Amino acid sequence: MQLYQEQKLKVTNSLTGKKEEFKPIKEGYVGMYVCGPTVYSNVHLGNCRTFMSFDMIFRYLKHLGYKVRYVRNITDAGHLENDADDGEDKIAKKAKLEQLEPMEVVQRYTVDFHETLQKFNLLAPSIEPTATGHIIEQIEIIKEILKKGYAYEVNGSVYFDVVTFNKSNDYGKLSGRKLEDMIANTRELTAQNDKKNPQDFALWKKAEPQHIMRWPSPWGDGFPGWHLECTAMSTKYLGETFDIHGGGMDLKFPHHECEIAQAEACNGESPVNYWLHANMLTLNGKKMSKSTGNNIYPSEMFSGDNHILSKPFAPSVVRFFMLQAHYTSILDLSDEALIASEKGYQKLMDALKIVEDLPVSTTSDFDWSSWKQSCYDAMNDDFNTPVLIAQLFEAVKQINSLKEEKSKISEEDKSLVVDTLHNFVFDVLGLQAQQNANNAQTETLEGIMSLLIDIRNNARANKDFATSDKIRDELTALGIQLNDGKDGTSFSIK
RNA sequence: GGCAUCGUGGCCGAGUGGCUAGGCACAGCUCUGCAAAAGCUUGUACAGCGGUUCGAAUCCGCUCGAUGCCUCCA
Structure with missing residues (x-):
């Protein structure tokens, strides 16, 4: 008997906007795809929150006994700078600025990404595929979409025909948009464009002669469009329809909308059963932005080398801080809030240290079994980590009271508490005990x-x-x- | 301008029709040589205005504000 058979998990599905009971396609197995980073600069803190949210989800699914295949891609092909320019992509641009090979940039920031996530104690995904490693698969999908009549070729580029697609499918169903509204509100861009319609998006883009990252294709040398890699890699590793697709809220439109369109055009069916979106992280009440200076890198938080926070904060403390908010809520990061979390985190860890040495009695004064279930109830309710943490503090209170010998606990309950705390604090929340010296x-x-x-x-x-x-x-x-x-x-x- | 999400006590942050969230800070008490730690006790907070209802922080409308998307973006 696996835990998932007794714990009923509900998740907020962005596609329906409702909390739904989670039922995987194949019992006992979960396929999950999360949009990974574009590796053209250091990973920033908001990215970390998203990946941490899905790490927690991955951990809880595994804890429930599911066999999870978690795929998180690395975008290393570079996206277009924008629609209007000559097709120079972000990675190639950075490479020129720094006099590096594109793949050297990719390597540097991939390493930074991995190092940072390791500090935050994120588990590695099951598969971490790269866009450049799946050019052939992407080309095959384009061919299929062309064959089905949902795309057209112009001057060596291939575009997805949103208007045609919308006649038989619903473009905009994920983000709650209507194509007619979008067309009515289109901004006039002066740049000339090969597209039939501004809403169309590139599946394959012709490479200008100076463009470094390029691959041969049936339509000439070029590179894949922005949204295609996720469709190609999720289909390859998880199938045409899979259980969970995650990513940041900002990817909902257009990225995820386009993924749905591509997959439906290609395979004829909706690719994902549960769309999960993690919300944004703000800094001192405002969005993080490099240009205004309202920005902080993880390494700057850990070292204290920044002008925003009064002291350094350990990765575990930052992780705890982030898990004190629900993953679907906007979270505001500030010095005060981090200090408060640091103290709370310390209190929790102190209780974990003493719990095993607690004296036992023949009976317990506290209903530890229902406490344990309340921890599961919190997580089953759309991974409600703040409520779980509130429950953990209920245990902390009891533990401290037991330490003072103001209450009693049975041998049996004590091992239940130790096990449950370890399961939730270390395995599910992924917090780490203070690193002791050797x-x-x-x-x-x-x-x-x-x-x-x-x-x-x-x-x-x-x-x-x-x-x-x-x-x-x-x-x-x-x-x-x-x-x-x-x-x-x-x-x-x- | 359009679409979406949100606005909770000093701070952060759950809750979504009637029943304690939780953490931090503050105050009092217990403990202590004094503290600290820990425990106990204390907060009529739900942006504003109007409506629905026996009853709303929770539903509806409007106003104001914030954030996100509409252009690469977690």
Whole structure:
């Protein structure tokens, strides 16, 4: 019996705008595709939030016992700068600026991307395919769409014919747009265009002679359009119809809308059962933007080398902070909010450290079984991590009360609590305990600390408070906090 | 200009018709040699205006504001 058979998961489906019970196509298996980064610059914090949200979803699905194939692509072919220019793509442009080969840029920022996500403790996806590795598959899809009559070729480029597609299908169903409205509200762009209609989008773009990234195709040398790689790779690895497609809210239109159109044009069926969209991250109430300076990179947060925050924040703290908000809500990042999260995170971790040493009784004063179910209820309700965390703090409260011997817990309940906390905190939320130094150093530190605590307690017994306070205050200054409890003194590193 | 989402106590952030969210901060108490840590107690908050309802933060309308998309974007 797998957990998913007893825990009923509901997810917010962007396609219907409703919370729906999650039922995979094949019982026990989940196929999930998430739009990955374009690797032409350092990954930014908003990106991290999106990928972290889907990491949490991936982790919970696995925890429920599903066998998950999680595909997250790397966009390394470069998207068009815009429709009006001569087709120079982002990666090629950056390469010229920095005097690098395009694939050198790709490599550099792919490495940065992986390193940053590792710091945030994201699991690697099952497959991480690249756009440049799937040019052939993309060309095959274009051929098929052309054959079905939903695309046309002009001057070595191929465009998707949105108007024709809309006659038999519903273009705009994901983002709640109507093609007629879009046509009515089209901005007049002066640039000349091969497209029959401004709403049409490129499947294949002809490469100008100076364009570096180029591949041969039936329509001449060129490169694939912006939306095609996701259709090609999701179809290849997950099938024509799969369970979950995720990405940032900003990709809903046009990117995901176009993916639906391409897949429906090519395969005749809707590609995805559940569309999940993660919401944006703002900084001090405003959107992050490099041009206004309202922006911060993950590495700058970790090092404290920035003008926005008062101190450095550990990746785990930032992860905890982000999971305190629901993934479908806009989250605002600020110094105050991070400091509050840091303290809460510390409190949670402290409780996790002491839980295993709690004394046991024959009975419990608290209904731990229903507490455990309430943790699942939170996650089953569209991955409601803030409510889960509230439940975890309920446990923290109980644990601290048990430590003070103000309440009782049975042996059986204690192992339930330990297991459940570990499952949710480490496996599902993906939080990490404070990185301790290596074991030898830890032992040395513990030896020194027990000596100091001993000396201090002797001084206290002799009412030599000058000595005891000196020890305490100077340790505090070093970031070591002494905790005087009923059964002696312990220490924690802040 | 169009489309969409949202506006919750000092701060962050759940909740979506009647029943405690939670974290941080603040105050009081317990503990302590004094603290810290921990525990306990305390907050009539739901942008504004109007409507529906026995009852609305929660539904509807309008106003104001924010964010996202409409152009590459997580």
